[in-house]
Amino acid sequence: MTWSKPNISFPSPSIDALFLWLLRIASGIAAGLVLLILFFLLAESSSLLRDIQPVRFVTDPSWQPTERAYNLAPMLSGTLYAAGGALLLATPLGIASALFVAYYAPPQVAGIYRRLVELLAGVPSVVYGFWGLTTLVPLINQLHPPGASLLAGILVLTLMILPTIALTAHAALLAVPDEYLRGAAALGMSRWGIIRGVALPTARMGITAGVILAAGRAIGETMAVLMVTGNVVQHASSVYDPVRTLAANIALEMPYAVSDHRAALFVSGLALMVLVITLWSAAARLGRSWHGTS
Amino acid sequence: MKLAMASAVMFIAGLWWSPVGNTAAQKLVLTGASTIAPLAGEIARRFESRHPGTRIDVQTGGSSRGINDVRNGTADIGMVSRDLKPEERGLRTHTIALDGVAVIVHASNPAVVLNRRQLIDIYTGKIVNWKEVGGVNSPITVVNKAEGRSTLELFLNYLNLKNSEVKPHVIIGDNSQGIKTVAGNRNAIGYVSIGAAAYEAKHGTPIKLLPLDGVAATVANVRNGTFPLSRPLNLVTRAVPGGLAREFIDFARSMEVHDLVEAQYFVPVTVD
Numbered sequence: 345m346t347w348s349k350p351n352i353s354f355p356s357p358s359i360d361a362l363f364l365w366l367l368r369i370a371s372g373i374a375a376g377l378v379l380l381i382l383f384f385l386l387a388e389s390s391s392l393l394r395d396i397q398p399v400r401f402v403t404d405p406s407w408q409p410t411e412r413a414y415n416l417a418p419m420l421s422g423t424l425y426a427a428g429g430a431l432l433l434a435t436p437l438g439i440a441s442a443l444f445v446a447y448y449a450p451p452q453v454a455g456i457y458r459r460l461v462e463l464l465a466g467v468p469s470v471v472y473g474f475w476g477l478t479t480l481v482p483l484i485n486q487l488h489p490p491g492a493s494l495l496a497g498i499l500v501l502t503l504m505i506l507p508t509i510a511l512t513a514h515a516a517l518l519a520v521p522d523e524y525l526r527g528a529a530a531l532g533m534s535r536w537g538i539i540r541g542v543a544l545p546t547a548r549m550g551i552t553a554g555v556i557l558a559a560g561r562a563i564g565e566t567m568a569v570l571m572v573t574g575n576v577v578q579h580a581s582s583v584y585d586p587v588r589t590l591a592a593n594i595a596l597e598m599p600y601a602v603s604d605h606r607a608a609l610f611v612s613g614l615a616l617m618v619l620v621i622t623l624w625s626a627a628a629r630l631g632r633s634w635h636g637t638s
Numbered sequence: 639m640k641l642a643m644a645s646a647v648m649f650i651a652g653l654w655w656s657p658v659g660n661t662a663a664q665k666l667v668l669t670g671a672s673t674i675a676p677l678a679g680e681i682a683r684r685f686e687s688r689h690p691g692t693r694i695d696v697q698t699g700g701s702s703r704g705i706n707d708v709r710n711g712t713a714d715i716g717m718v719s720r721d722l723k724p725e726e727r728g729l730r731t732h733t734i735a736l737d738g739v740a741v742i743v744h745a746s747n748p749a750v751v752l753n754r755r756q757l758i759d760i761y762t763g764k765i766v767n768w769k770e771v772g773g774v775n776s777p778i779t780v781v782n783k784a785e786g787r788s789t790l791e792l793f794l795n796y797l798n799l800k801n802s803e804v805k806p807h808v809i810i811g812d813n814s815q816g817i818k819t820v821a822g823n824r825n826a827i828g829y830v831s832i833g834a835a836a837y838e839a840k841h842g843t844p845i846k847l848l849p850l851d852g853v854a855a856t857v858a859n860v861r862n863g864t865f866p867l868s869r870p871l872n873l874v875t876r877a878v879p880g881g882l883a884r885e886f887i888d889f890a891r892s893m894e895v896h897d898l899v900e901a902q903y904f905v906p907v908t909v910d
Contacts, residue, residue, distance in 0.1 A: 408802045410785055477815075482822040490779035490807040491823055575784070575809035586807060596811050599672075600700035600786030 385614045392607035401611060407577040409597070409605040416612055418577050422587030423619065425494055425580055426569060427562035430501035435555055437502075438509025442551075445510075446517040447539060458514070465507035473568030476500040481572055488584040492574030495583040500568050505558035512557065516550025517543055549631065556627045560620060566591040590616040664882050669697045670704020670717030671788065672812050673737060673831050674871050678717055680898045681734075681890050688889075692882060701788040705729065708876050714883050716874040719831075720788040730879065731872040734890045735904040738832035738868040739792055740855035742817070744824045745844035749773035752848055758797050760827060763805030768825060781819055781828030782806035788869070789813075793829050796850075796867050820845050832860060832868075833903035861905040871904065 386393075396414070404415035441461065445454045476496055485491025520543050528538045544551075566589075574586025575596060588596075590612050598609050668678055675698040682694035697713075704716030705726055722731060741757065743749070749771050752760070759765040760778055769775040782804050783790035794801060808826070810816045813834040820826045821843050832847070832855055839845050847855040851866050859865040873887055889895065891907065899906040 406802060408785070411800065411802055413802075477818055478822055481819075485779075485823050485825075489777050489823070489825060492808045492819070570811070571815065574807060576806055577809075586809075588809070596784045596809070597786055599698070600702055600784070602702045602706060602786075605786065 382617060385610055385617060389607050389610035389614055392604055392611060395604070401615075407593075409601070409608045412604070414608050414611070415577075416590070416615055418579050419588050419590045419593050419612065420615060420619070421579050422494070422573070423563055423589040423591070423616070425587065426497040426501055426573065426589055427559060429494070429498035429583070430505055430562045431555065431559055433498065433502040434506045434509055434558060438506050438554070438558075439513050439551065441506075441510040442513035442517055443539060445514055447535065447543070461507045461510050464503070465511060469504060469565060469568045470571075472500050472504055473571035476568060476572035484584070490574060490586065492572055492586050493584045494573065494580045494587045497569050497573040497587065497589070498583065500572050501562050501565060504565060504568065505562050508558040508561060509551075509554050512554025513547070513551045516547035516554070519550060520546045552627070552631065556623070559623060563620060563623070564591055564616070566595045570595050590619075664692045665695065666692070666715065666882050666886055667695045667697070667707075667713045668715045668717055668873075669699055669707045669713040670874075671701045671719035671871070672698045673719040673789070673833070674717040674734075674873075677735065677871070677899060677902050677904065678873075678890075680902075681895050682886075684895065684898065685886055685889050689885070694886065700786060702786060705874065708874055711876075714875070715879075715887070718788075718872045718874050720792060720869050720872075722872075722874070729874045729876060731870075731874050732879075732887045732891060733870040733872050733907050734887075735871045735899045735906055736860050736868055737871055737904050738855060738857075738860040738865045739789055739796075739829050740832040740835045740847040740867075741827065741829045741850065742820050742835050742845045742847055743827050744820060745839075745846045746824055747773060747846065750846075750848065751852075754797065754851065758799065761797060761799065761804050761806075776825045779807045779823050779826040780805065781808045781810055781816060781826050783816070783829075784809055784811055787811075789829065789831065792867060792869055817843060817845060832857065832865075836903040857900075857903050857905055870907075 392414075401414055402417045404413040406413050407415050407418065441457075445458055445461075449457060476499070477492075480496050480499060481491040481493075483491075484493060484496055524542050524546060525538060528542045533541065569589050570592040573588065573592065575588040575592055576586040577588050577593075578585065580587045593612050594609050594616075597605070601609055668675075668682070675696055679696045682696055686692055686694055701716075701718040701720055704713070704718050705722075706716075707713035708716035708729060716729075718731070719737065722729060741752070747768070749768055752771060756765065756771050760771070761780060761782070763780075765771060765778065767775065767777055782801075783793070785801060790801065794804075808819055810819055810828070813830040816828045816830045817835065817838050820828045821838075835845060835847055835855075836857060839847060849855060853859050853864050853866060855865065860868045873890060875883060875887070879887055896906040
């Protein structure tokens with residue numbers, strides 16, 4: 345196997361140049377794919393977008409595509425409520441779990457705990473959905489019928505994005521230079537003082553990146569949410585109300601949709617894409633401004 | 639890394655080679671109703687074992703997809719779990735079995751008989767508590783199907799309702815999701831294929847099939863035509879089928895697959 349071993353002491357410039365081109369092409373393809381998806385969504389929904397005024401997607405009386413009513417607003421609110429609620433729960437839990445592993449847990453406990461969180465990240469989403477449908481929903485139903493609700497969606501999503509936040513936050517905390525921590529300790533700061541004053545501010549960028557990643561997953565998650573939220577198209581007035589998310593809408597109706605109904609589902613995909621892009625650009629701006637101050 | 643490279647190479651090679659493999663064998667593509675797909679899959683397996691060298695590909699996706707795919711040639715045969723609509727005439731239908739749509743509630747629900755008026759009132763939100771129809775004092779959870787499903791069309795047709803008049807609490811996709819939802823909620827009411835419901839009820843799932851218009855929701859009543867909410871399960875083709883498609887359709891309508899049809903609680907049709 346010696347032939348595959350690169351010679352580190354004498355790197356060949358021609359290989360570097362070749363590799364640079366390979367990377368350029370690959371990243372070009374990656375960027376192109378996103379544009380291609382946007383183009384595809386626009387092309388598929390164009391027949392309907394030409395036909396009716398875009399404002400109807402928020403002013404129509406309801407979502408009844410077979411009766412030509414296309415209001416997406418309740419699903420937009422459902423998506424934001426579910427993802428927002430999950431982030432609100434998962435962010436403090438995830439960061440707390442990362443702090444525990446990085447600074448408080450004894451090494452053996454930390455190792456086992458970290459494996460468990462990694463395991464949680466690897467569970468397929470339908471498994472969460474099935475658990476939610478057969479255990480969580482009946483439980484909530486006893487509290488407040490019908491059970492299939494925004495609350496069930498938020499809880500299942502929290503479970504799914506918690507490992508993302510916990511693992512990225514842990515990685516960010518590990519990347520905090522050791523000198524900072526030792527320096528702070530030498531100044532006589534308490535453990536919590538070091539965490540609050542040194543570790544968390546230094547790891548802020550990495551933690552934020554993890555939260556954004558988790559937000560993206562929460563917004564786009566489909567199967568598990570579809571199974572537990574009840575999928576009724578309405579603005580939720582409490583966490584016990586059923587809601588439908590944009591992603592669940594597509595999964596639920598796409599196999600059975602034809603012509604205008606189908607195009608309306610692509611519009612809902614487009615809305616989802618715009619939502620993710622907005623989130624991403626807001627996060628990028630936030631990241632830049634933070635970078636400027638620190 | 640090496641593993642990733644190897645699998646990438648195999649994936650790309652697979653993209654290249656698979657079409658060649660397909661043309662070598664005789665192949666038939668079926669798409670359409672999720673109610674028919676499991677039965678069609680069983681029939682296809684038996685057909686393949688009797689006709690070595692053929693491959694039958696069964697994909698689900700709903701009756702409308704079945705019709706679309708047959709029209710534009712993506713599929714050889716479409717699966718449609720209802721009668722064709724006026725604008726769909728012109729396609730050839732071949733009925734392989736009959737199925738009914740049953741109204742289901744949780745097995746512990748004491749309200750055992752609902753008439754058509756009560757069903758309409760429950761589904762439009764005029765009756766919101768089980769005690770109004772002789773049950774316990776708890777709110778009703780109305781389970782409806784997602785738009786575009788043929789079960790939904792059939793059910794709305796039977797109650798003479800528009801989907802916008804229905805006030806659902808839960809909207810479900812396929813039959814199994816509906817059965818799990820009702821089994822997990824003592825106060826839910828829903829409707830699914832009799833085939834699927836009878837199968838699940840017999841295997842211990844806590845659901846109960848309600849009679850409609852005084853006729854019990856059983857396979858026998860679908861067979862003798864008295865059950866009010868029944869439908870044909872059809873294979874459709876664009877023209878008179880020939881070759882492998884004709885052989886497969888004849889096989890699916892023959893005595894040789896009656897045991898498969900009955901195992902899924904559908905009613906076989908006899909062709910002479």
